[in-house]
Amino acid sequence: MSILAKNVTKRFGSFVALDNVTVEAPSGELVALLGPSGSGKTTLLRIIAGLEFPDAGTVQYRDDDITDRSARERNMGFVFQHYALFRHMTVFENVAFGLRVRKWPEDKIRSRVTELLELVRLDTMGHRYPAQLSGGQRQRIALVRALAPEPKVILLDEPFGALDAKVRAELRAWLRRFHDQFHVTSIFVTHDQEEAFEVADRVVVMNHGKVEQVGTPVEVFEHPANAFVMDFLGNVNVFQAQLKDGRVLLGDVELPVRQGAVVVNSNGKADVYVRPHELDLEAGAGDGNCLRGKVMHVNPAGAVVKVRVMVEDFGLMVNVDLTPDRYKSLAVRVGESVFVSPKSAKIFEPDYTI
């Protein structure tokens, strides 16, 4: 049941939406295509579905080349961002649609549709019309409608994008549980990193029609392949550092970059990437390997406290994430002086500066 999109290129006029992209969704896995708007992820999904056709490249299902087959013949469920429910049909008829066009017998249709409606706890809504449902309910119907004809592959195009946060979280969890139970090969498109990480077995990070990195959520977050991936996945601070005697220096402060990761540039400069949770704040100068700054803003909501510090010597605004306990023990407030010290940092080849 694995899907392979190989060397796919797609142009819209002069705009290159996909540039020689290869993506694989192994059998039974849930793969997320993650990237900003315009990265080509939706185009790739539609090409896999057969709703668009590539200018070059192939789509393979198992070992069959299905590139030239129409969407109708591919038997892949597709869930649209804005649901695309049939507005003039009842919920029951919506879910039954895929079965009716396949001429299933009436009793089998009835039992399958009822089973699916029960699965999403909407079995009492069968006679209603889509306009009478809430956004979350509509999306659940869209999901089971795609699942009804027992497809081998499910494709989801930003399925939760149009919903509010709480409903989104519920549906995400539902999707993950469903996948754990039924193991249907699934590919879904999202621009929300948190969503991709929560739901997917494997993440494909895309940008400007190219694949930047493929891996499990942990792999991609801990070991970003380049600056784009690091910056896209969570907030990141970028420092322009000097390379001197194999050390990476920002003024007098050494940034602890991993051994062997230093790339000597012609003008001795490098961009260094530090995640907010890889910086620490101290009330005093400590061992000296720190930058002095002023607290500009504190966002205490959530599991981390986000502090924005202005490092005046370099005119840099730095984002630091602290645990609530650490923040409490520091007892710093807006306008006060703090010292920023780096715990670890990353450096990439010059090509990938953003």
Place this chain on the structure above:
Amino acid sequence: MGSLTTVPRAAKAEDPAWIRWTLTAVAVLLLTVLVIVPVVSVFVEAFADGWTAYWDNLLGDPDTRSAMLLTAVVAPVAVACNVAFGVAAAWAIARFHFRGRTTLVTVIDLPFSVSPVVVGLMFVLLFGMQGFFGPWLRAHGVQILFTPIALILATTFVTVPFVAREMIPVMEAIGPDEELAALSLGANGWQIFVRVTLPNVKWGLIYGVLLCNARAMGEFGAVYVVGGRIAGETNTMPLQVDMLFQGFNSPAAFAIASVLTLLGLVTLALKTWVEGRKKDLTQSHEDAKVES
């Protein structure tokens, strides 16, 4: 705590009463003179000689009966042709970008800009004895001009825009997503069209059909030229009205005219009803889009 001062109510941002009354009166007057009086007078004239004469005029004269039959055939056939063409063209234009798309849209609008008499002339140039197809037609013993076929052709041509122009914005507003969803669920082209597209566009289609039919029934200029005005054979109702009027048979002319006017009023009523249904549907589409 200071004392409360009453603020005088802000002057309403509205024209003074006398302007409103004057403009309304002018509008009503124009409407009465240009529309209501003529319509009423048609019926007055039609019944000038009494009820019996009225029915006699309509049903007693074989030429008049044939005119009514002809209109009852020509108009629906023209509408049917244009429904087929209009739906197909609207679907192609709304869903695809192809070379010549803009040209097609312009061509659809062409009948609007051409005088119906010129349309008639065009058919004469094509199908007349000295026309482009003349020799070929004569060789095969086929006659087009001065037969009901010509009436149908001319009427169809003149009413081409009505269905198509109505369907294009409707199809664009609905969007392709539902159709793509149906495709991904395994429906073939015909199933998508019948089960998904048609139910969504039905009010726009009905509206287009109403307009097309109204125009087809009232067509005069083009059929005047291509039909040859042969009483009892190629006179539609409007042509028969003209013929009777020219023959100084006013009551008969007005009798037929009253039927046409009545059909027009029925069309107006239906049109208003369908417009209401269309607006409800469009509103629910907009609401759905906003909500999602």
